[in-house]
Amino acid sequence: MTPTWLEAPVHPVDEAAAAAAQARQARLTKPPGSLGELEAVAVRLAALQGRERPAAERVRMVVFAADHGVAASGVSAFPQAVTVQMVRNFAAGGAAISVLARALGAELEVVDVGTLEPPGELPGLVSARVGPGTANFQHQDAMTPAQLGAALEAGRAAVERAAVADCQLFIGGEMGIANTSAAAAVACALLAEDPSVLAGPGTGLDTAGVGRKVTVLREALARHGDLAAAPLEALRCFGGFELAALAGAFLACAQRGIPVLVDGFIAGVAALVVQRLRPETTPWLLFGHVSAEPGHRRVLEALGGRPLLDLGMRLGEGTGAAVAVPLLRLACALHSGMATFAEAGIAGG
């Protein structure tokens, strides 16, 4: 039942490249450690890319979009039709991630994994529809096993295309009205937390709305046993097609040896599924930011992830990862462009 590719080995991290990068950092014209996290992230990228001087120039962004049956339970501030409307906005170049992709010179691909209405043919849009949205997980399992397999595969296929384009860094974004409920339910199942800890306003629910969301999540979680050790089953029962596609993409990146820059709450939960399924993926997952969605901090804590930015963003689409790309680029530029003490003739190195 479980797709066999999920069990393929994760790419090893290159410890020799990490050691060479660390040694180079020690020779650069600055007091040791004075560039803080910028040093650590350059060394980490060196280990992942298998080269002393890493780069984050060729960035691939993929936004996975899908609808959620649980939207019918009144858990979002926005109507479900916004999902497909935003897909058209991505393709037309008017969404926040479209602007960031242009500004960064990054390739942006949009994958329809199952909006309620098909968006039609659009430039840059890949159709990998698993169905017209998930079932409402308040009352039944969100996906069948076959749907879960197809959604995971949509993520893997996107990474295959990114690998052909020789990408150095992968960003997975998502769009799906009500997907903070799906992500919160999956995270509650994996972390054995009450929904009051992980459910938040999402697109903008008020306090009463968040209370309704918590009730819906408690009811859904109560229909299942303990899923803390069953990440794929939690994903199938509560997740979305885009969440599963993100999980498939993140795992495929780790298998292919492509570093991932994880976005916000929903992408973070996809990363948590992957980490619980295959803990050896951990080094491949870098974290762009911490979202204003309150549950994200708990998810990052569980992942052991340190976000690069904390800007109060809560948009999704991959935007919180995209805005961290310039930092990675600067970290790489410093790492490979600074003079060493010997080159500059400075004493004390």
Ligand SMILES: O=C(O)c1ccc[n+]([C@@H]2O[C@H](COP(=O)([O-])O)[C@@H](O)[C@H]2O)c1
């Ligand atoms: O990435 C985040 O941290 C994040 C936090 C809150 C909302 N979102 C976005 O908002 C949508 C889900 O919000 P909601 O309220 O409909 O569950 C979905 O399209 C996400 O991309 C994203």
Ligand SMILES: Cc1cc2nc[nH]c2cc1C
């Ligand atoms: C307008 C809008 C844009 C989004 N992008 C990601 N999630 C979103 C939710 C809404 C409502």
